[in-house]
Amino acid sequence: MTALLTIIPIIVLAIVFTVVIITVAKSKPPAQKPKKMVQRRKSILKGYFIILLVSGVVYGMLQSNWGVIGDEEVNNELEQIDQEFYEAINNQNFNHESVKEVQNWQFKLEGDELMLTNLNQGEGLSFMVYVEKIDDLEGEVVATYYMKGIGEEKIYHPNKPVITWDGTESELMMKQHRKEVKLHVMSKEFPIRQFTGERWFGERQSHTFNVHNQIVYIQVPRGTVVETSDFLYIYEVN
Amino acid sequence: MSFNQPSVSSAVKNQYLYKLKGYSSVFVALMTVQIIAMFFGVLGGVGQYGTSNGSMYLDLYYVSGDLIFAFTCIWAFVIAFTMDSKTNRQAMQVFVTNQLTRHLANGIYLVTLSIIGAITVLLGGFFIKSIVMILNGPESTFIFVGYTIGDFFIGLATTSLYLLLCSAVGYFAGKIASMGLVAKLVLIIGFLSVLFYNGLIERISEFFIMEDVFSIFILKVLVTSLVAYVMAIWLSKQLEVIK
Numbered sequence: 058m059t060a061l062l063t064i065i066p067i068i069v070l071a072i073v074f075t076v077v078i079i080t081v082a083k084s085k086p087p088a089q090k091p092k093k094m095v096q097r098r099k100s101i102l103k104g105y106f107i108i109l110l111v112s113g114v115v116y117g118m119l120q121s122n123w124g125v126i127g128d129e130e131v132n133n134e135l136e137q138i139d140q141e142f143y144e145a146i147n148n149q150n151f152n153h154e155s156v157k158e159v160q161n162w163q164f165k166l167e168g169d170e171l172m173l174t175n176l177n178q179g180e181g182l183s184f185m186v187y188v189e190k191i192d193d194l195e196g197e198v199v200a201t202y203y204m205k206g207i208g209e210e211k212i213y214h215p216n217k218p219v220i221t222w223d224g225t226e227s228e229l230m231m232k233q234h235r236k237e238v239k240l241h242v243m244s245k246e247f248p249i250r251q252f253t254g255e256r257w258f259g260e261r262q263s264h265t266f267n268v269h270n271q272i273v274y275i276q277v278p279r280g281t282v283v284e285t286s287d288f289l290y291i292y293e294v295n
Numbered sequence: 296m297s298f299n300q301p302s303v304s305s306a307v308k309n310q311y312l313y314k315l316k317g318y319s320s321v322f323v324a325l326m327t328v329q330i331i332a333m334f335f336g337v338l339g340g341v342g343q344y345g346t347s348n349g350s351m352y353l354d355l356y357y358v359s360g361d362l363i364f365a366f367t368c369i370w371a372f373v374i375a376f377t378m379d380s381k382t383n384r385q386a387m388q389v390f391v392t393n394q395l396t397r398h399l400a401n402g403i404y405l406v407t408l409s410i411i412g413a414i415t416v417l418l419g420g421f422f423i424k425s426i427v428m429i430l431n432g433p434e435s436t437f438i439f440v441g442y443t444i445g446d447f448f449i450g451l452a453t454t455s456l457y458l459l460l461c462s463a464v465g466y467f468a469g470k471i472a473s474m475g476l477v478a479k480l481v482l483i484i485g486f487l488s489v490l491f492y493n494g495l496i497e498r499i500s501e502f503f504i505m506e507d508v509f510s511i512f513i514l515k516v517l518v519t520s521l522v523a524y525v526m527a528i529w530l531s532k533q534l535e536v537i538k
Contacts, residue, residue, distance in 0.1 A: 073366050073369045076327050076328055077327075077370050077374065078373060078377070080327060081373070098322075099319065101323070102319065102323070108422070109415060109418035109419060112422035112425045113418050113421040115429075116425045116428075120438055120442070123433045124438070215351045235351065236351045236352070237352045237354065238351060238353050240355050240435055241356050241358050241431050242437045243358050243437065243438045244357050244358065244359040245446060246361055246364055246454070248449070249453070251453060251504065251507060251512075252453070252512075253446070
């Protein structure tokens with residue numbers, strides 16, 4: 058199969074060579090061509106060129122209507138929002154515009170030990186969890202799922218996680234269904250990219266497609282010992 | 296025999312216009328290879344990239360006119376290769392012509408083809424993108440970087456230069472091929488060595504592709520094209536002496 062895939066470009070190139078050679082070689086000298094055939098060819102070529110011109114106009118309209126997200130300006134804006142989001146979370150400023158609360162869960166904790174388990178370990182799916190220990194929670198555990206508060210339409214947010222007790226009221230389980238997003242990225246042609254500093258694909262995509270835009274913020278009573286399973290990264294606040 | 300002594304410029308002009316108006320098959324070939332490229336471009340894009348942070352998997356399909364550009368480069372090469380063939384030279388016998396005017400007319404014709412090819416490459420890229428966008432809708436389409444007028448002119452100039460380079464090399468190769476069996480063999484061996492000799496094709500293409508200063512790129516392409524073109528004319532003269 059791999060061998061077949063490697064010869065596909067050669068086959069395609071051979072087809073292109075053959076098409077050009079046959080088209081040109083089959084052609085009679087201009088003086089010998091029937092007038093009708095010449096006219097028909099000219100009409101086809103004109104039609105082709107008109108279609109190309111119209112598609113240029115159509116693309117221009119689509120670009121202005123759908124918006125461009127990969128521009129440097131937008132990238133800088135996203136980078137700033139990214140920074141603001143984590144700053145706001147670290148400073149517990151949850152009312153900041155860069156932070157959006159999606160869901161909140163409350164549980165009654167038995168004892169002073171809390172185990173956080175990631176049920177997606179096998180899939181390599183990780184969680185970023187902020188843990189804050191508070192004096193006046195009286196045996197309660199509060200888990201809140203936050204996302205970045207912007208870019209709903211173009212920044213692709215993951216599915217909401219599901220957070221539940223395992224039944225023992227000391228183990229909090231997190232599960233999230235992986236979201237698959239198929240995107241068509243419109244890119245400039247190589248002769249343009251060669252001089253715009255983006256010679257190869259994907260050089261500027263890292264930030265735009267940054268999907269680390271979710272946080273589970275857990276508040277536990279002070280004195281609680283928090284343990285975690287693999288693929289679960291804890292940042293202790295305070 | 297004509298008593299009129301036409302000037303070089305009028306002889307070149309007549310031959311150039313004759314080729315431009317008469318050889319519609321050249322443009323039919325251009326259209327055909329571009330339609331093939333568009334088909335592949337719409338079907339699978341020109342690149343695919345998958346990225347994941349665990350909770351989300353992004354499958355990115357890059358869409359651009361790169362394939363049209365590549366196929367058009369091949370078109371330019373093949374057209375130039377066959378440009379000064381025996382059949383085409385015989386067709387020029389209706390004009391008062393000599394080697395100089397014939398090569399000059401061919402040169403100007405190839406420059407014109409390169410510009411026309413470049414315009415269609417850029418517009419063809421828009422065609423592929425428009426079709427993909429319309430078929431997939433705004434939800435799964437991501438316009439990475441918008442075009443500016445400057446981009447269009449840079450794209451036009453660069454693509455024209457690449458096509459000019461391919462056509463100049465093709466013209467030179469075509470001249471070698473017309474020298475006989477031994478020359479054809481040398482050409483085939485040379486072509487295969489460029490293709491398969493360790494890293495040679497990369498080094499040659501990097502000389503142009505990796506250049507990111509526009510003025511130096513222009514210089515590189517023009518000098519290489521001129522050298523290939525002059526060598527083709529020189530070979531043509533040698534061929535006439537041998538005959």
